[in-house]
Amino acid sequence: MFWFCVHSEASLDDHLKGRKHQKLYSVRETRRLQEKRSVFVSGFQPETSQLQLTDYFEQFGPVSEVIMDKEKGVYAIVEFGEVAGLQAALSHSQHTLGGQKLRVKPREKKEFRYIPKKKQDTKNLLTVEQLSQDLCQAASVNEQMHRLVERFQLSESERKVRELLVELLQEVFTEFFPECRIVAFGSSVNTFDIHSCDLDLFLDLENTKIFQAKARSSSEQQAGEGLLEDTCSEDSILSDIDLSTASPSEVLELVAMVLRKCVPGAHKVQVLSSARLPVVKFSHRELGLQGDVSINNRLAVRNTRFLQLCSGLDGRLRPLMYTIRYWAKQKQLADKPVFTFVQKLYKDGNPFGGGPLLNNYALTLLVIFFLQNREPPILPSVNQLKEMACEEEQCVIEGWDCTFPSQPIAVPQSKNTEDLCALLAAFFTFCEQFDFAGSVVSLREGRALPVTAFLSKDEEANEAPVGEHLEMEEMRAKPRAPKLGPLNVLDPFELSHNVAGNLNERTQRSFRHECEEAAKYCRSLQYQRKSAKGKVWGLVRLFIPRDGDAPSSTGDAARQLVVSIPFKVTVLSETLRRRLHSAGDLFRQLWFTEVCKAILAVFQRVLGCTVVHGKTAEVPKGGYEGVDCSDTKTIGEESQAAPTEDEKHGVATTSKAVPVAACENGNRMSNRETNGVCRTSVSCSSANSDSSPLKQGKGVKRTLSEEEALPICPADKKPKLHSTAESGVVQWWCEVQHRVWAGRRKARRDLLKSLPETSRPEVGSVELEAEVTQRILLDHPAAEKLLQFAVEAKVLGGTEDTRAELRFTPCDEHASIFQDFFHFLELFLPKITEKLLEKVD
Structure with a gap:
């Protein structure tokens, strides 16, 4: 009551x-x-x-x-x-x-609970303002970056506290795991420490396993029962478990028990055995620290040593890293947005687990890779570091070569003299112009590798560019290909691990967008010079938190009537992946050819459009499963032929050639009626040439199959795709005579309900969408020349993300209705094109 x-x-x-x-x-x-x-x-x-x-x-x-x-x-x-x-x-x-x-x-029904918003902590808000004031008082951007390090790094007292906790844990665990070692790694000791960062610990039990094996061997040889009882009493916690055969989860449960019962102040102890690297998480009540204990993480310890070495090689790395990490968090690219450095500003890892944010380790490696690619280089590649190591420094962990010098003195000093202000601006420009979709970042090589080098599963291990340092049998025992995604950053030692593999396209798109904005700002005087009027300048404006959601995939392109088809290795068929792997650096042209074929299939066979072109190029034959392309007719030449199936259902095909006139302006298309056909110009150099057959009215138009009208390079001349220059441009002229974009959801739903459950096409499939179009054609009468537009397709990549860009230009009289059709295409065209690329054989 x-x-x-x-x-x-x-x-x-x-x-x-x-x-x-x-x-x-x-x-x-x-x-x-x-x-x-x-x-x-x-x-x-x-x-x-x-x-x-x-x-x-x-x-x-x-x-x-x-x-x-x-x-x-x-x-x-x-x-x-x-x-x-x-x-x-x-x-x-x-x-x-x-x-x-x-x-x-x-959906599980839960009791509604009202949780009022917490009021802002006035003290923390003042601290944020104090940080801004402190940075604005600096004399230069270089000084601002050094002040940022001073603000965020652990104080001497904080370091001492962590060292004491490690010593305490060493004493406790030694009692239960004789000759074990507790080794700190990660953010606390990798030289990029910050207030309240986690304490990552590695419990090394190798010596304990040897101790246990010797103890058991000795006990079996003892005849005296008294000695046997003493051994059991000393080794009581190990008597019920064999460390050499126990599973990681069993050992971690034992570690958790020791933490709960024997470590003063330890609470909230939790075993995470399902993580990629199983750990025991705990908190320390008095010290306010959170920690992780792992048992199979030698590679992470070696990675920490590598970061320590990089910091020792060049003093510019630490302030640059602190600045970029803080910027990434303010822009909601990594971890949570930061509003106060008193709160938990940084956390080595992603608080959302496998969520879509960039983890600090991936961002750190990206910065080091940038420094490896300066001219002259500021940091050497991992392979170069390996050559500088002596014999005693050779290190192989779990089959991966982790060799590098233990001291910075063994590495020659860089001749690069750029200051921090210039390096920060250069980093954003570097990322703005980097082809993340078509490349893999390799710190071992110190260069970007083509993503196609990782696509084939059947190549021999010695042909892999990422495994040259391993013995053949070691390489075959390792998973070859890393998980590829929108952003690929290889671990410098565990070469099958993409440390940015958790990212989705939205986050990668946001990262590139924020880099573009930052690069633009860094070219302004507000970044480079201190304000004489007391306004915010330098890093302070750069750190303004991002407001709103991530930019859309189209962004400004929507206003320019541009649709992009991004290069995604995850949606490609295994056959196409092998072909791209064999193509090497020329993979973009091959991929673009398949994309063009898929786009034609979408327009012609999925949406029932008529597509014509002024010239023909020979390409390898081949269609797509579920999309019949065998009945394409030549316009003009086939006027007396029997009607096709599409014509029976009301899909009109033009029976006259469609000449293309010279371009009269850049973006809009001029049109006039010639024998009932809209004569339209497309902006292109060939069309503007006086000698062009298009200008002279030569070249008969005809509908295209997806095996035609694709860019072809002569056999003796390879296309150069290392810049944004056009490697091939394809132009189509399209006519739409039905509102195939209107009412598709209802038509799709009605179609699925009308079909037996066993014979329903898969939702989202090409086959289903083609049937939806046919239903729309049957239910609505044709409208003559409802919509006419030109499409220009080209492939981009090298100094930006690899993608196919489609630029649409409607007739003047169809501009208003085309907007509805274009908004439909923005989502539909990339999705169905990807479905077709999944079926390339």
Whole structure:
């Protein structure tokens, strides 16, 4: 029973009518309705997008929202617009998406709890302002960066406290694991320490295993029972476990027990055995520290030594690293946004687990890679460091060569004299112009490797560019290919590990966008010179937190009518991956050819458009599964031929040649009627030439199959794709005679409901989308010349992310209606093109 104390009925009435109560009631009611219409979905592949889930569940009813798991991408909440949609989804016997069986169940109903927002800590807000004032008072950007280090690095007392805790843990664990070693690594000791960073510890049990084996061997030889009892009493905690055969989780449970019972101040002890590197997490109450204890992490210890060496080689690394890390957190690219350095500003790792943010280690390696590529280099490559090491410094861990000098004195000093201000600006420009999609960052080589070098699974180990330092049998025992993604940064020693493999395209796009903005700012006087009027300048303006969501995939391109098809190795068929691997540095042209074929298939066979072109290029034959391209007819030459299947269903194909006139302006297309056909100009050098057959009216137009109208390089001349210069431009002229973009969701849903469950195409598949178009064509009469537009496609890469860029130019008279069609294409065209690339054989 609950009792409420109310001063009067009038007070209660005022409270119920109050804005705060009304808002709380509205939120509670909204949550209740959302729960009634939502299902919990799991079992899909990690790279599955919200759009794919939306497309799939819309066969059961309108979908209001899809909320993805932001941590590891292993579940989603799908909210339907109506309860009927939820019931239909739950009654469906089996759900399958992308070949994966989905688990769908009602959303768990939880009691609504109102958690009021915490008030801002005035003291912390003052501290932020104090930091800005301190930086503005500096005489130069160089001095600002050094002040940043002084603000964030651990004080001597903080270092001493951590050392004492390590000593305490060493004493405690030695009692239970004789001859063990506790070794600190990570942010506390890698020279990039910050206030409240975690204390990462490695429990080395190799000597303990030897001790245990000797003790057991000795006990078996003892005839005296008294000696046997003494041995058991001394080694009681090891008597129930064999360290040489025990699983990591069993050993970690033992470590957790020691922490809970024998380490003063240790609490919140938790074993994370399912992590990539299993650890025991704990907190220390009195010291306010959080720590991790791992048992199989020698590579991380060696990585820490490598970072210590790099800091010792050049004093510019630390201030540059602190600045870039702080900038990344302020821009919500790594960890959480930072508002006060008193709070937990940095944390080596991602607080969202496998979420989409850049971890500090990946960012650190990216900065070191940048310094390796300055002219002259500031830091040597790992391979160069290996050559400088002496015989006693040879080190192999788990089959990976981790050799480098133990002291900076063994490495020649760099001749580079750039200051910190220039290096910071150069870093942002470097990242702005780097082809992350088509490259792999290799600190071992000190250069970018083509991503295609990692695509083939069948190559011999000695052909791999990343494994030259390993013996043949060691390489074959190791997983060859790292997990590739939008941003690929190889660990300098564990060469099968992409330390940025958790990133998605959105984060990579945000990172590039923020680098572009930072590079632009660093070219201004506000960055380079101290303000004489007392305004914020230098790093302070650079650190302004990002406001709003990440930029869209199109950004300004939408206003320019541009659609980009990004280069994604994860969506390519195994056959195409092998072909790209064989193409080496020329992979972009081969990929672009396949993209052009796929785009033509989308326009012609999926959307029912008519595509024509002024010239023909021979390319290898081949189509796509589920998209029949065998019935393409030549316009003009085939006017007397029997009607095709598309024509029977109302898809008109032009029966006359479509000449292309010279371009009259850059962005808009001039048009005039010539025998009922819109005559349109496309901006291109060949069309403007007086000798061009297009100018002279030569060259008969015809519809294209996706084996045609693709850029071809002569056999004796290879294209240069190391810059943004055009390596090949393809131009198409398209006509649309139905509103194939309107009502697709409803048509898709109705189509799926009309088909037997066993014969339904997979949601989001090319086959389904082609059938949806056919249904729209049957239900709506054709509109003659509803829409006409030109498309210019080209491949970019080398000094920017590899991608195919499609620039659309509509006829003047169709500009307004084209906007609706273009907004549809922005999402549909890349998605279906990727589906076709998955099926290339």
